[in-house]
Amino acid sequence: EIPTAEVAVDDLLLVRPGARIPVDGIVVAGESDVDESMVTGESLPVHKEPDGEVIGATINTNGTLRVRATKVGADTALAQIVQLVQEAQNSKAPGQQLADRAAFWLVLVALIGGGLTLLGWSLSGATFATSLLFAITVVVVTCPDALGLATPTAIMVGTGLGAKRGVLFKNAAALEASARIDTVILDKTGTLTKGEPEVTDFITDGAPESEVLALVAALERESEHPLAEAVVRYAEAAGVAALSSTTFENVPGHGAVATVDGHRVVVGNARLMKREQIKAGDLAGTRDELAAGGRTAVMAAVDGLAVAVIGIADAVRETSSVAIRELHDMGINVVMLTGDNQATADRIAGQLGIDTVIAEVLPSDKANKVKELQEQGKKVAMVGDGVNDAPALALADLGMAIGAGTDVAIETADIVLMRSDPLDVPTAIRIGRGTVRKMRQNLGWAVGYNVIALPIAAGIFEPSLGLKLTPEWAALAMSGSSFLVATNAILLKRLRLPSIEDVGESRDQGPDEHAEAGATL
Incomplete structure (x- = not known):
């Protein structure tokens, strides 16, 4: 040990x-679950395996890991978080600058x-004694x-509250x-x-689904394509028999x-299917319907007969609908x-209840879309990775950067969401609104x-009402006002923030009133 x-x-x-774990690094060998709650706020341990990234100061719970150090000392994620929080707490908001000027004039008053x-x-x-x-x-x-x-106490509590939830x-x-x-503008992929793709539909022509899925999964285990990996995960979750293939031919692009x-x-x-002279039959309509809904439709055939259509799409994060x-x-x-494409975008929007969809946007045009909304008088937040x-x-x-995104995005943004969780977007805004309110x-x-x-201290009401303050009571009143200001700021910790429990409530309630696809631009 060193x-x-x-x-x-x-x-x-x-x-x-x-x-x-002492430093940031990459797992070289071993598997384990790592408690990252102190950094990301995520309560559940995260499984780590070779090539997985680990964060310094997190706790290795149950396995032995060999880790190659990538960042040490002040360059680690935890050190950067501490620095960001300190800088935020020491910085002055525009409102605080106004308060500082008012305090200066109050001294003159x-x-x-x-x-x-x-x-x-x-x-x-x-x-003279009375006057003095x-x-x-x-x-x-x-x-x-x-x-x-008035403002520094609220800022310190607000930034601290955000840091506990992984919102920096x-x-x-x-x-x-x-x-x-x-x-709020949300980038779809990664936000x-x-x-990563997942199977949304597995439709057969009447053949036993478990048998067909077992055959398809055996083939897909030999492939390294992301869609194949999605099918294998789906089969493993379904608990079908694990079969093995004896021959395998990859047909690139097909x-x-x-x-x-x-x-x-x-x-x-x-x-x-055309190359293999396999007709889709009754499954052709199902295939076209899935494709029209923004899914990737994959056909499966056994012994020359089409037996199933698999719908695959980018997996929506569990917390997206609640966010x-x-x-x-x-x-x-x-x-x-x-x-x-527009079909895929409309499917996600309909599923999540998003108001407006802007699809088929080139990377270089994203900033232009932000500018267009600002020209309409909107105050725009952009979330991307x-x-x-x-x-x-x-x-x-x-600007809000998803923490698992690139260094460039994180460097550019005003807020970093460490947990890569869309639920932290409303959390950040609630903290901001609560802080400004305080x-x-x-x-x-x-x-x-x-x-x-x-005026009471100056004795204006003393001749008519007999109301006056002594220096002792004035000092107590001044201290009391400072105490009330600090206490009011601390009450910000009681702010209700969106939580993972809301996800379960959302599932119980079913689709909400926003569940229809919104307008399309």
């Missing part, structure tokens, strides 16, 4: 069960007010502590900007979807042919931006307190 400070890039580390109070009471015939007492009370009661604490605000301005957002358990199995597109619903509940218009999203993230009023409440209290306390 100190973490002595670990260098490319060093090979042995991480035992229960040990904390206190000094001038104290002087005028001393002069006024002296001219009215009061003794009122003047000191004015200076004490108008101390700008509450005004100075790069600065206080991002908090304020998130509160003004009325339109709303997992970016599919594959294999012999499985004495049967000739063909899986692929219409061109492969859209939460955004709608906040009165935010949701736009899905994608370079995919790729290099091609970076210009749009920079142009938007608020800032305004604190500023309102600080200003209101001074407006009320200053």
Whole structure:
């Protein structure tokens, strides 16, 4: 064992069960579940295997891993998170700059007010001691502590609350900007979807589904195509028999042919079926229907007869529908931006209840779409994960980068979502709105307190009502106002944020009122 400070890039580390992973790295050998909750906020352990990335300071739970260090010291993800949070808490929001100017003027008001109070009471015939007492009370009661604490306390609580949920605000301005957002643009692939295909439909012509699926899966296990991997995952989840193929022929761009358990199995597109002289028959209509719905339709044939159609599509993240619903509940218009075809985009939009779909967009045009919405007077937040999203993230009023995305996207964005979870988009906006609301409440209290306390401290109501403050009570009132401001900011921790439990509620309720596809641009 060596100190973490002595670990260098490319060093090979042995991480035992229960040990904390010292640096960021890539798994070279071994499998294990890693608790990443302190970094991502995700409560469930994440399975790691060779070529998987691990994050420093996370806990290896049950297996032994050999890890090659890729980032050490200040370059690790945890160090970057700490730096981002510190910078955000130390930064000044536009509202805080206004409060700082107000605090400066309040000091002048206190000094001038104290002087005028001393002069006024002296001219009215009061003794110098009485006049000085009122003047000191004015200076004490108008101390700008509450005004100075109004925004920094709310910012510290807001950024800390976000960090616990894996939502990193790069600065206080991002908090304020998130509160003004009325339109959110979501990139489809990698944001709303997992970016990997999954089987959505497996339709047979009457043959036993389990038998057909077992034959098809045996063929697909020999292929390295992403669609083949999706079929294998589907078969494993269904628990069908694991058969083996004896011969296998890959047909690039079309599919594959294999012999499985004495049967000739063909899986692929219409061109492969035509080459093998296999007619789709009654399944042709099903195939066309799936294709029209934005799915990739794959035919399966056994011994020269078409027996099944497999619908495959990009897998929607489990939390996407709840994220859209939460955004709608906040009165935010949701736009899905994608370079995919219109049919696929409409299918995802209909499934999630998205308001507006902008499909078949070239990567270079994403920023233009953001600009078009801004020209309509919208306050736009852009959520993306790729290099091609970076210009749009920079142009938007608020850029959010999915944490699993590229370094370029993360560098450009104002907010980083560490968990790669679309549910963190409404979470970030709720935190922003809650923080700004607390800032305004604190500023309102600080200003209101001074407006009320200053004339009382100056003794204006003493002749008529006998109402006055002594310096001791003025100091107590000033301290009390600062305490109330700090307490009000801490109450931000009670803010209701979207959670994974809402996903289960969404499934129980079924499709919500937004479940129809929205407008198309």
